Amino acid sequence: MVTVHFVGPIKSHVGKPTAAWDFDTPMRVEELIDRLTGLYGQAFAKEVYAKSGEGFAYQILINGRNIFVLDGYRSEITDGDHVLISITMMGG
Amino acid sequence: MTPEAAGSVLFVDLSEESWSRRPLRADEVKGYVGGRGLNAKFLYDLSESVQDPLSPENPLIFGVGLLTGSAAPSACRYTVTALSPLTGGFGDGNSGGFFGPEMRFAGYAHIIVSGRARRPVYLHIEDDAVAIRDASGLWGKDTWETDGAIKRALGDPEVQISCIGPAGENGVKFSCIINNLTRAIGRCGMGAVMGSKNLKAVAVRGSGSVRIAHPDKAFEILKEMRGMMAEDISFKMFGTYGTPALVDVYNSRGAIPVKNFQKAWIEDARPLSGDLFIEKYSKKTKGCFNCMIHCSHFYELEGSHKEEGLEYESIVSLGPRIGVEDYPTILKGNALCNRYGLDTISAGDAIGFAMEVHEKGLIPEKYLEGENPSFGDGAGALGLLEKITYKKGLGRLLAEGAHGAAGILGGGAGYYAMHVKGQAIISADPRALRGWGLGFAVSSRGADHLRAYPVVEYCFTPEKAEEIWGFREAVDRSAYQGKGKLVKWCEDVRALADSLGLCKFVTRTAYLLPEQLSRLIEPVTGIAFDAKELMRVGERINNTEKMVNVRRGFGRAHDALPERFTREPIPEGPSAGMNIDISQMLDEYYRERGWDVNTGRPSPEKLAELGI
Numbered sequence: 001m002v003t004v005h006f007v008g009p010i011k012s013h014v015g016k017p018t019a020a021w022d023f024d025t026p027m028r029v030e031e032l033i034d035r036l037t038g039l040y041g042q043a044f045a046k047e048v049y050a051k052s053g054e055g056f057a058y059q060i061l062i063n064g065r066n067i068f069v070l071d072g073y074r075s076e077i078t079d080g081d082h083v084l085i086s087i088t089m090m091g092g
Numbered sequence: 093m094t095p096e097a098a099g100s101v102l103f104v105d106l107s108e109e110s111w112s113r114r115p116l117r118a119d120e121v122k123g124y125v126g127g128r129g130l131n132a133k134f135l136y137d138l139s140e141s142v143q144d145p146l147s148p149e150n151p152l153i154f155g156v157g158l159l160t161g162s163a164a165p166s167a168c169r170y171t172v173t174a175l176s177p178l179t180g181g182f183g184d185g186n187s188g189g190f191f192g193p194e195m196r197f198a199g200y201a202h203i204i205v206s207g208r209a210r211r212p213v214y215l216h217i218e219d220d221a222v223a224i225r226d227a228s229g230l231w232g233k234d235t236w237e238t239d240g241a242i243k244r245a246l247g248d249p250e251v252q253i254s255c256i257g258p259a260g261e262n263g264v265k266f267s268c269i270i271n272n273l274t275r276a277i278g279r280c281g282m283g284a285v286m287g288s289k290n291l292k293a294v295a296v297r298g299s300g301s302v303r304i305a306h307p308d309k310a311f312e313i314l315k316e317m318r319g320m321m322a323e324d325i326s327f328k329m330f331g332t333y334g335t336p337a338l339v340d341v342y343n344s345r346g347a348i349p350v351k352n353f354q355k356a357w358i359e360d361a362r363p364l365s366g367d368l369f370i371e372k373y374s375k376k377t378k379g380c381f382n383c384m385i386h387c388s389h390f391y392e393l394e395g396s397h398k399e400e401g402l403e404y405e406s407i408v409s410l411g412p413r414i415g416v417e418d419y420p421t422i423l424k425g426n427a428l429c430n431r432y433g434l435d436t437i438s439a440g441d442a443i444g445f446a447m448e449v450h451e452k453g454l455i456p457e458k459y460l461e462g463e464n465p466s467f468g469d470g471a472g473a474l475g476l477l478e479k480i481t482y483k484k485g486l487g488r489l490l491a492e493g494a495h496g497a498a499g500i501l502g503g504g505a506g507y508y509a510m511h512v513k514g515q516a517i518i519s520a521d522p523r524a525l526r527g528w529g530l531g532f533a534v535s536s537r538g539a540d541h542l543r544a545y546p547v548v549e550y551c552f553t554p555e556k557a558e559e560i561w562g563f564r565e566a567v568d569r570s571a572y573q574g575k576g577k578l579v580k581w582c583e584d585v586r587a588l589a590d591s592l593g594l595c596k597f598v599t600r601t602a603y604l605l606p607e608q609l610s611r612l613i614e615p616v617t618g619i620a621f622d623a624k625e626l627m628r629v630g631e632r633i634n635n636t637e638k639m640v641n642v643r644r645g646f647g648r649a650h651d652a653l654p655e656r657f658t659r660e661p662i663p664e665g666p667s668a669g670m671n672i673d674i675s676q677m678l679d680e681y682y683r684e685r686g687w688d689v690n691t692g693r694p695s696p697e698k699l700a701e702l703g704i
Contacts (some may be wrong), residue, residue, distance in 0.1 A: 049303025055551030069568040088551035
């Protein structure tokens with residue numbers, strides 16, 4: 001079971017902030033995005049990969065670790081992992 | 093525009109009831125740009141002999157950014173600077189809305205107020221006409237009443253007003269200055285400095301404008317900027333939800349402070365979510381001058397209570413930090429803070445501190461005066477806001493801020509004061525956000541996120557991090573390496589945005605690079621800065637602010653986070669087990685700045701290199 005948490009406008013594609021899927025694992029982040037794009041359409045992928053200025057609009061974390069300091073979109077997800085796909089807005 | 097044409101510097105002596113003005117000098121603009129930067133230079137030059145931040149000698153400096161009032165997107169900001177009664181060192185606050193542009197339209201880049209009026213007064217500026225007017229009838233009024241009363245007295249509904257409420261009059265150490273009813277010069281107690289001068293308000297009206305130096309070139313780059321903003325999802329997010337959306341963002345990372353930073357995660361944050369705020373309370377959005385984001389919201393409570401401008405910081409400071417998880421209490425508290433002129437962050441922090449130390453039995457009855465501060469008691473917290481403002485009962489103690497109150501209480505209370513240099517930490521747990529933690533520790537105005545605002549830690553790739561700072565790990569929130577370089581770079585870049593008068597949301601991840609800012613400044617102002625020169629200006633500003641603090645006795649020991657963050661790992665949630673030790677990051681930061689690693693002070697060589 002892979003649990004994915006969505007924060008930001010991307011949540012509207014899924015319709016809820018958290019969902020769990022019984023995907024075959026291990027799987028790569030890009031495979032997860034492909035699977036979710038299959039469920040929610042190309043707009044989902046477009047948003048996940050969107051840029052924001054000099055960086056990315058969304059940050060993806062596996063169990064709290066930024067995938068960019070793991071193996072990027074090829075980072076491995078295993079059974080029981082929690083994936084966060086969150087808008088990178090911070091501040092206050 | 094020549095540097096000299098960027099505006100005048102107005103000197104007002106309230107003790108002598110006199111004023112004078114002079115044009116900006118080219119060396120001032122080229123060395124410090126304007127706004128926050130040049131304010132810092134003026135404070136450094138004028139405050140050497142000042143002992144008490146609440147004495148007449150402490151200069152209170154208003155400054156607009158070099159681009160404020162121009163066609164650049166969200167170029168609306170102004171900064172107010174003085175020695176801080178809260179930290180004892182460098183202090184400033186920065187606000188949007190419409191006051192800054194109006195000051196520029198009246199022809200002024202900076203207003204430096206010194207002395208103390210013999211009776212309450214307000215400063216009325218209308219282009220070249222400057223008047224010090226009686227404000228005896230305004231003293232005691234809240235900020236909304238003051239704004240309305242001055243507009244009626246002057247017969248001008250469009251006059252822009254920056255004023256204090258009763259908290260500033262009464263010397264509350266974290267009182268703020270309010271413009272446009274809900275926009276705050278929030279941090280460092282600038283309201284108390286204004287109150288100590290018997291200055292109730294500055295009212296300004298200008299009939300001028302900002303001439304664009306090279307309209308065709310400016311149009312091209314401004315069109316490019318606006319196109320980028322229109323397409324960017326992050327800007328849409330700010331435009332739709334405003335900063336209340338950050339409740340979910342911080343909570344999802346296990347970085348939202350709960351009960352005075354005892355925890356950093358809320359299992360069910362739906363009662364505080366941005367979604368709920370939008371659905372239930374928000375009525376429409378509002379923008380600052382020349383802004384296309386419109387992040388601010390008008391909201392309505394129970395059909396009668398109407399307000400504007402709720403921010404993430406206020407939600408959390410008046411919410412989970414004091415154990416409250418209901419919007420009605422938070423919305424009422426936000427409105428009270430705006431009316432009284434209290435910094436919502438420090439107010440919530442002081443109350444949360446009181447709740448925890450009372451739990452520990454560390455507040456003697458002589459300070460409590462019958463009060464029973466307890467986590468989750470929203471009604472009690474609202475009552476404390478009034479008592480802080482008027483320094484009544486327990487409010488007299490809390491009006492000093494958590495750090496000041498802890499010093500009075502003694503007996504181990506200091507452990508629970510969540511501050512840096514006396515300034516309350518914002519609503520982000522540094523144990524989970526290490527770059528932010530370093531930023532809080534080294535900030536010249538005490539714990540604050542807007543000095544470094546290192547969002548690039550989350551949205552840059554390791555490749556980009558390596559290109560700029562030489563460390564891929566800089567974008568790993570759990571790593572220490574590279575954070576010193578990242579924070580130094582961010583501080584210098586953010587100082588530029590503040591000095592240009594640009595909103596940090598516009599320069600958050602786009603138009604933050606000096607190369608981009610350089611392309612923007614010259615067509616709009618006609619004043620050329622190359623990228624290297626701009627980074628040097630940012631560095632000069634940070635070093636000047638640092639030197640104000642050095643002169644006030646600050647050193648490495650003051651660049652520290654509260655002990656709780658080192659000793660107590662986050663107990664649960666997505667960041668469970670994390671704590672923070674900044675020593676390695678601090679060494680790297682000092683080396684990157686060219687400061688002495690042992691003392692934290694700039695070297696003579698660095699100061700000479702920067703011309704300070």
